[in-house]
Amino acid sequence: MATITAKLTLDSTNVSTNEGLNLSITDSLTVGPPSIGISQIAVAVTGGSDTALVPSGAANQYVYIKNTGYQSDGTTATTNQLSVKFASTEGLRIAAGEFAFLPSKSDVVINAVSSGSHTILVEYGYWTAA
Numbered sequence: 001m002a003t004i005t006a007k008l009t010l011d012s013t014n015v016s017t018n019e020g021l022n023l024s025i026t027d028s029l030t031v032g033p034p035s036i037g038i039s040q041i042a043v044a045v046t047g048g049s050d051t052a053l054v055p056s057g058a059a060n061q062y063v064y065i066k067n068t069g070y071q072s073d074g075t076t077a078t079t080n081q082l083s084v085k086f087a088s089t090e091g092l093r094i095a096a097g098e099f100a101f102l103p104s105k106s107d108v109v110i111n112a113v114s115s116g117s118h119t120i121l122v123e124y125g126y127w128t129a130a
Helices: none
Strands: 002-014 021-041 051-054 061-068 084-086 089-094 099-104 109-115 120-129
Touching: 021 051, 021 061, 021 109, 051 061, 051 120, 061 084, 061 089, 061 109, 089 099, 099 120, 109 120
Parallel strands: none
Antiparallel strands: 002 021, 021 120, 051 109, 061 099, 061 120, 084 089, 084 109
C-alpha cells in the first residue's frame, strides 16, 4: 500500500470587510491499485465524444484533474472551460489553469469534454482507496 498526503491551504484577505481567510488541512490517504499516475490527454470539443478519465471500480478513488489552459498541441492557449461529468451528468466546470482534487464514488465513471470549440489538454490522475 502507498500513501498520498493531500494538503489544502486557503489564505486570503478580504479588503472590503477586513476579514481574513486562513485554513490549512492535511490528510494522509492510503491507496492501492488500480491507479493512473499524473498523465495527460486531449479531450474533444463540445458536441464531441466524452473522454473517460476515471473508470468505475471496486473501491472509491481520489481524483486529480487540471485544465492546463492549452489545446491538444500543448502550445496553443485556450480559455475554454473543462466540463467534468459524473457518468453523464455535468458536475464541475474547470477554467484554464484551475484544478480539482476530489474523492469519487467507486461506481461512477468520470468523463470530460471541452465546453467550447477548442480541444483541451487535460492533466489527470487517480488512485484507488485501500
